[in-house]
Amino acid sequence: MGNNKKKSKASSNGHRSRNGSRPSNSHVGRDHVATAALESLPRAQSRGRVERSSTGSPNHNLRTYEIPDFRLEHPQFSVRQLTDKDKTGHEHVRYEVTGDLDAPVPPIRDSKYLDRQQAIEIYRYMLLNRKMEIALENLYKQGKVVGGVYFGLGQEACSCASAYALDQDDWFAPMIRNQGSLLVRGFRASDTMMQYMAKADSPTRGRDGTSHFGDIEKRNMVSPISMLGDLIPVMSGVALGARLQGRNIAVMTYIGDGGQSTGVTYEGINFAAVQNLGLVLFVESNLWAYSTPSEMQYRCKDLAERAIGYGIPGVIVDGTDACQVYDAAHEAVERAYAGAGPTLIEAKMMRMKGHAIHDAASYVPKPMFEFWKKRDPLARFENYLVKDKKWLTAKENEALIAEIEEVIEAEREIAVNSPMPTPESAEGGVFCENGCHEIKPKYAVPKVKKGTSGYKETEAAVHLK
Numbered sequence: 001m002g003n004n005k006k007k008s009k010a011s012s013n014g015h016r017s018r019n020g021s022r023p024s025n026s027h028v029g030r031d032h033v034a035t036a037a038l039e040s041l042p043r044a045q046s047r048g049r050v051e052r053s054s055t056g057s058p059n060h061n062l063r064t065y066e067i068p069d070f071r072l073e074h075p076q077f078s079v080r081q082l083t084d085k086d087k088t089g090h091e092h093v094r095y096e097v098t099g100d101l102d103a104p105v106p107p108i109r110d111s112k113y114l115d116r117q118q119a120i121e122i123y124r125y126m127l128l129n130r131k132m133e134i135a136l137e138n139l140y141k142q143g144k145v146v147g148g149v150y151f152g153l154g155q156e157a158c159s160c161a162s163a164y165a166l167d168q169d170d171w172f173a174p175m176i177r178n179q180g181s182l183l184v185r186g187f188r189a190s191d192t193m194m195q196y197m198a199k200a201d202s203p204t205r206g207r208d209g210t211s212h213f214g215d216i217e218k219r220n221m222v223s224p225i226s227m228l229g230d231l232i233p234v235m236s237g238v239a240l241g242a243r244l245q246g247r248n249i250a251v252m253t254y255i256g257d258g259g260q261s262t263g264v265t266y267e268g269i270n271f272a273a274v275q276n277l278g279l280v281l282f283v284e285s286n287l288w289a290y291s292t293p294s295e296m297q298y299r300c301k302d303l304a305e306r307a308i309g310y311g312i313p314g315v316i317v318d319g320t321d322a323c324q325v326y327d328a329a330h331e332a333v334e335r336a337y338a339g340a341g342p343t344l345i346e347a348k349m350m351r352m353k354g355h356a357i358h359d360a361a362s363y364v365p366k367p368m369f370e371f372w373k374k375r376d377p378l379a380r381f382e383n384y385l386v387k388d389k390k391w392l393t394a395k396e397n398e399a400l401i402a403e404i405e406e407v408i409e410a411e412r413e414i415a416v417n418s419p420m421p422t423p424e425s426a427e428g429g430v431f432c433e434n435g436c437h438e439i440k441p442k443y444a445v446p447k448v449k450k451g452t453s454g455y456k457e458t459e460a461a462v463h464l465k
């Protein structure tokens with residue numbers, strides 16, 4: 001990050017528009033474009049639509065695909081890496097953004113499914129999510145946090161509206177940006193606060209300072225796994241387990257634009273695709289992975305396009321629009337219940353803080369923050385509910401905000417007043433001990449086919465030996 005600029009050299013990573021500048025129905029100039037509405041394609045969203053070659057004869061080798069894109073705007077800008085040399089000859093890397101950063105903020109797209117009460121409820125969770133994270137930042141600054149703090153600023157619509165689409169029997173697995181999803185699933189703000197403070201009453205009783213806890217009893221939550229992508233096969237396995245117990249459930253998890261390139265991500269989605277498991281995968285396309293811009297992470301234009309390779313539906317939504325997020329999640333959940341397999345939902349938005357509290361994100365070009373600040377999911381949804389739909393009066397909105405502030409203050413008190421764990425408690429509850437909890441089928445006793453007693457040695461079995 002050099003200020004003593006001499007000469008700027010663009011890296012070979014090029015200058016490419018990211019964040020989906022192509023209008024949803026513009027297929028001009030693309031060789032492989034294709035077709036499919038989410039609901040109408042139960043398995044794969046690619047269809048071999050026969051194209052005509054330039055001579056007019058049908059080209060049977062050319063497939064076409066389509067990725068539905070529900071956004072009402074397609075931001076047109078890109079980030080490139082430059083290297084500056086300072087007076088002493090030292091090289092400094094910085095990023096530059098170019099493009100249309102003055103575009104007007106689009107409206108919220110009306111939901112096909114949400115009614116007034118549900119929309120307000122999602123807004124309430126988003127408010128809780130935002131205010132909880134402000135409280136967490138203050139707790140950190142007061143020295144009350146053990147370790148770091150992660151934020152989902154700018155991603156509250158993605159976390160809250162997605163989890164809101166799940167039924168009680170469904171499962172979810174959050175990542176670091178999804179503290180809002182936990183609130184929707186019934187965790188309290190004080191749970192997350194106490195967790196960061198490693199308090200005795202925290203979900204892990206002080207054994208973990210961040211978010212590594214789950215709940216297999218009430219809220220059907222698999223603990224976050226820090227190795228990026230590893231939750232995906234685990235969640236596919238949860239869906240498979242439920243199916244063996246006679247149920248098609250939805251299992252929702254999240255992966256970042258950086259994390260989605262890991263090998264295990266591919267394996268997990270592929271397994272869910274082949275087995276038709278109800279995985280609902282949100283790709284949180286927030287333009288950064290640590291300090292690496294998305295331009296330097298992958299070559300395809302939109303990450304939803306990767307769904308084509310898996311043979312599953314992929315859709316794009318504006319991750320700052322709670323209605324779009326909810327609708328896509330709801331349709332994916334319905335597909336899961338129908339046993340129609342996984343869905344990949346790319347939610348485009350921006351990580352509005354650094355990776356965690358230690359990271360000031362000074363490498364992010366300021367105009368990018370300004371562009372996305374105008375697209376703040378909470379402010380946009382508030383405006384939609386109060387001014388566009390008139391589902392909340394200004395007074396009701398004020399009262400709701402005041403109520404949330406009171407709730408967060410009470411939760412903060414609970415968290416601060418919880419004691420630190422006693423040293424001797426550290427020896428228990430780390431490994432599963434006899435009788436610590438019962439592991440039993442959640443939905444029903446798995447149906448197993450009774451095998452015949454005779455085992456036939458087939459060629460495959462011999463080969464496996």
Ligand SMILES: Cc1ncc(C[n+]2csc(CCOP(=O)(O)OP(=O)(O)O)c2C)c(N)n1
Nearest residue numbers: 177226227228256257258259286288289290
């Ligand atoms: C397999 C693996 N590689 C690297 C890391 C270290 N790491 C943790 S978070 C992160 C960046 C993640 O970026 P992204 O997936 O875009 O998610 P975001 O932080 O933007 O939500 C990295 C590289 C990890 N946890 N796991």
Ligand SMILES: [Mg+2]
Nearest residue numbers: 256257288289
């Ligand atoms: Mg990211």
